[in-house]
Amino acid sequence: xxxxxxxxxxxxxxxxxxxxxxxxxxxxxxxxxxxxxxxxxxxxxxxxxxxxxxxxxxxxxxxxxxxxxxxxxxxxxxxxxxxxxxxxxxxxxxxxxxxxxxxxxxxxxxxxxxxxxxxxxxxxxxxxxxxxxxxxxxxxxxxxxxxxxxxxxxxxxxxxxxxxxxxxxxxxxxxxxx
Numbered sequence: 001x002x003x004x005x006x007x008x009x010x011x012x013x014x015x016x017x018x019x020x021x022x023x024x025x026x027x028x029x030x031x032x033x034x035x036x037x038x039x040x041x042x043x044x045x046x047x048x049x050x051x052x053x054x055x056x057x058x059x060x061x062x063x064x065x066x067x068x069x070x071x072x073x074x075x076x077x078x079x080x081x082x083x084x085x086x087x088x089x090x091x092x093x094x095x096x097x098x099x100x101x102x103x104x105x106x107x108x109x110x111x112x113x114x115x116x117x118x119x120x121x122x123x124x125x126x127x128x129x130x131x132x133x134x135x136x137x138x139x140x141x142x143x144x145x146x147x148x149x150x151x152x153x154x155x156x157x158x159x160x161x162x163x164x165x166x167x168x169x170x171x172x173x174x175x176x177x178x
Contacts, residue, residue: 012056012076013045019063019073020045022175034062053079068117088122119150119177135159150177 010018020030027045031038036055043049044059051059056077060070071081088097104112104125111128113121124132135158152158153173163169 010076011047012051012073012078013047015069015073015076016059017045019060019065019069023063024175025063030059030062034058051077053077066117088116113149115149118148120148135162 020027025033027041028038031041034041036058040049041059044051044055053074056073056079057070060073065073067083068085071083074081086093088100100114100123104114104123107125107127109127111131112125113128113132114123116122132152135152150173153163154160154170160166
């Protein structure tokens with residue numbers, strides 16, 4: 001059975017509600033911050049009203065939604081995405097890469113790590129290598145892994161076993177992943 005593409009994508013309203021709840025903001029607070037009526041915001045979340053491109057960007061800005069996710073909100077509302085994504089290794093981002101390398105070196109002797117949008121570690125300084133190499137997970141193939149920060153933190157054989165206040169730490173960390 002083929003499901004139409006329109007049914008596979010979440011609606012603008014459901015994505016908006018997701019981000020509002022992830023940021024722990026009430027409809028009334030979001031409406032006040034965005035300077036729109038609570039009724040209009042409610043209509044946007046329930047699908048009774050269609051947002052303009054400007055409204056999508058306003059709400060995404062107020063909720064501090066990452067740019068890639070702002071693209072998803074725009075697409076769900078029927079607009080073209082406006083933010084491009086490139087690999088950090090792309091030639092046009094060479095100056096960004098050089099700046100990141102400089103920042104990492106300047107942080108020595110303290111650990112510093114660069115993550116991508118999926119919490120994969122893309123770069124780290126020598127101090128981070130020395131400290132966090134102790135927490136690399138052994139995969140089924142016997143190879144040491146440690147390229148994903150969240151997996152390294154939550155894996156029972158990696159950092160999790162050393163975090164004394166795990167219950168207090170894990171909840172807020174899970175909230176940031178939304």
